[in-house]
């Protein structure tokens with residue numbers, strides 16, 4: 001793949017090295033946090049392999065109209081790079097993307113990034129004890145491979161009969177075509193998740209008709225957003241400790257949001273709150289009934305919005321309480337048999353999360369792929385290391401997602417854990433590290449035990465948190481601080497190691513003349 005300077009937003013295009021100590025996949029929040037942490041820990045032979053032409057990961061790709069974060073900005077930012085300039089309590093995508101770019105530049109991370117270097121294959125070489133990584137820009141080897149591509153990186157479009165012959169425009173929320181003019185169009189929106197509830201009110205005023213295919217109604221709560229005042233911004237600039245205190249206060253307050261997820265009896269109270277919001281926002285009882293969820297809040301991600309529900313009552317919007325079943329020419333057909341002719345179909349249908357495409361491309365010992373090892377149920381030790389895959393680390397790996405707090409807290413803690421592991425290897429003269437199957441099994445058995453009785457498994461819904469085997473392999477089933485505790489120390493007893501240098505074999509005595 002060849003890329004130009006313009007395509008990388010002016011970021012310089014560096015040659016791909018042939019070998020490095022650490023290769024990080026992904027220059028989104030988690031990949032950048034990892035690179036920064038490792039640099040500070042004394043590992044400077046790093047390359048960050050980025051498939052795109054800019055940093056930002058999911059925040060670069062998801063630039064659909066109305067895209068914003070539903071976690072407060074003071075918390076949804078790096079602990080090491082507070083941003084006193086946030087314009088509101090919940091920032092929009094452009095501001096977040098600018099923030100990521102700025103941090104990457106200010107922290108000196110851009111020179112590490114190789115843009116357009118999508119990882120196509122990575123195989124563990126048992127003899128060399130290195131990873132051979134094939135990218136779209138060539139091949140390199142690395143002692144350590146860190147998968148930080150994140151769970152929301154591969155957009156999912158459902159397989160619907162007839163979709164291939166739809167004559168109009170198709171797009172996914174994570175690949176918005178801003179050159180496509182929606183004004184006056186008849187649009188079908190598929191899905192009512194976190195993305196759709198943001199772009200539906202944003203595009204609604206310009207389209208002529210919006211047919212919303214709602215397979216499952218989401219729980220929507222009020223969005224307590226407000227502009228930050230100039231005085232607040234000045235105070236945060238002048239006294240960073242204030243912003244730090246605010247971040248901590250938000251972080252601890254958000255931990256309480258985990259309670260109804262861990263104890264579904266409390267989710268009933270959240271349900272009452274959601275019903276009140278519904279009553280306030282949708283006066284029409286028939287429409288309200290159509291969009292009232294029939295499962296407990298938290299079972300799927302709880303959404304926050306003040307303009308989504310009211311937009312459903314607008315005259316140019318129709319809620320079809322069914323999934324998309326088929327496409328016949330330019331007609332979309334719902335599972336309830338309803339047919340609508342449209343110009344454009346927009347998929348807000350989420351991502352391949354429990355069937356991560358990268359799992360097919362990473363081959364561990366014996367050439368076995370991660371996908372084969374996982375067999376539909378992702379698992380790693382402390383969300384990070386996988387038995388049979390030496391020197392491979394995940395950041396935001398299995399069971400590190402959160403529905404209640406900022407996932408960046410998890411990513412930073414995990415990046416520090418990886419740095420601890422690598423420092424241990426260096427100090428002990430080890431060349432490889434691999435989690436023991438026993439430690440991995442113990443960790444995951446305990447996670448699954450804790451999943452029982454949570455709202456995710458007993459809340460009465462099907463969600464992307466659950467994999468094809470019905471296991472929740474995406475979320476962390478506890479308070480965020482407990483995860484940070486769990487990765488605070490790298491425990492050598494849970495791992496096996498091999499020496500860095502292969503001991504020289506004794507040389508045979510020269511034969512006597």
Ligand code: NAP
Nearest residue numbers: 068069070158191192193194195215216323324348349350
């Ligand atoms: P999502 O939550 O996975 O939602 C996908 C939607 O598509 C669901 O409503 C799903 O219905 C629907 N769907 C799938 N196939 C369908 C079909 N054949 N017919 C009709 N509907 C279909 O995806 P997302 O909204 O992109 O959000 C994904 C994640 O991204 C979120 O959970 C969140 O973690 C993150 N996100 C975060 C923010 C933020 O503010 N921080 C914003 C956007 C996204 P079912 O519910 O019936 O499966």
